[in-house]
Structures are given as structure tokens and as C-alpha cells.
Amino acid sequence: MTRASPQLRDFLLVYNRMTEFCFRHCVCNLNYRLLTGREESCLDSCAARLVRANHRLMGAYVGLMPALLQRRAAEHEAAAGPAGLPDSPEPAPGPAEPSPAAPAAGT
Numbered sequence: 001m002t003r004a005s006p007q008l009r010d011f012l013l014v015y016n017r018m019t020e021f022c023f024r025h026c027v028c029n030l031n032y033r034l035l036t037g038r039e040e041s042c043l044d045s046c047a048a049r050l051v052r053a054n055h056r057l058m059g060a061y062v063g064l065m066p067a068l069l070q071r072r073a074a075e076h077e078a079a080a081g082p083a084g085l086p087d088s089p090e091p092a093p094g095p096a097e098p099s100p101a102a103p104a105a106g107t
Contacts, residue, residue, distance in 0.1 A: 014054065022046035 012092070026042035035043070 018047065018050045022050070 026046055027039050029036065029039075047074050
């Protein structure tokens with residue numbers, strides 16, 4: 001069995017919470033198989049309200065996300081800057097160049 005992606009999982013959680021909220025808010029009589037006109041109207045308006053609110057929140061999130069990512073990247077660079085590698089590292093000796101710590105051959 002494959003694992004669901006985090007986005008699908010989040011969507012299903014939101015959908016289930018929305019369904020439960022609207023059902024508890026709108027459906028008051030479980031004696032009938034079908035919804036009453038009032039219950040159906042309430043469920044429609046409840047779901048529409050929550051979907052609009054979700055779209056507004058996601059729009060705000062999408063608008064704020066680039067600034068948040070930029071700030072996190074700047075913080076990460078600032079934290080890594082002083083402890084990072086030096087600006088001009090010395091080149092490592094190549095295979096033809098003897099290492100300064102190695103004794104010369106033939107001595």
C-alpha cells in the first residue's frame with residue numbers, strides 16, 4: 001500500500017473537518033433517510049462559506065510564502081556565513097605535487 005502525499009492527506013483532513021462541522025451544525029433530525037429542504041440549504045451555505053474562507057486563507061498564504069522563504073534563506077545564510085568555509089581556500093596538492101608533510105623520495 002502506498003502512502004498518500006502530504007497534500008492529499010491535508011486536503012482529506014480539511015474535507016472531513018468541514019463535513020463534520022456542517023453536519024453537526026445543520027442536520028438535527030436523523031429520523032428520515034433524506035435531508036429536509038432546510039437541512040440541505042444549511043449544508044450548502046455552510047460548505048460554501050467554509051470553501052470561500054479556505055480559498056481566502058490559501059490566497060493569503062500564497063502571497064506571504066515568498067517573503068517567508070526569503071527571510072528563512074537570509075537567516076540560514078547569516079547563520080552559516082561566519083562558520084562557513086573561508087572565502088579563498090588553499091588548493092589541495094595535486095597527484096604530481098608532493099605534500100609538504102611527506103618526505104621527499106630517495107632521501
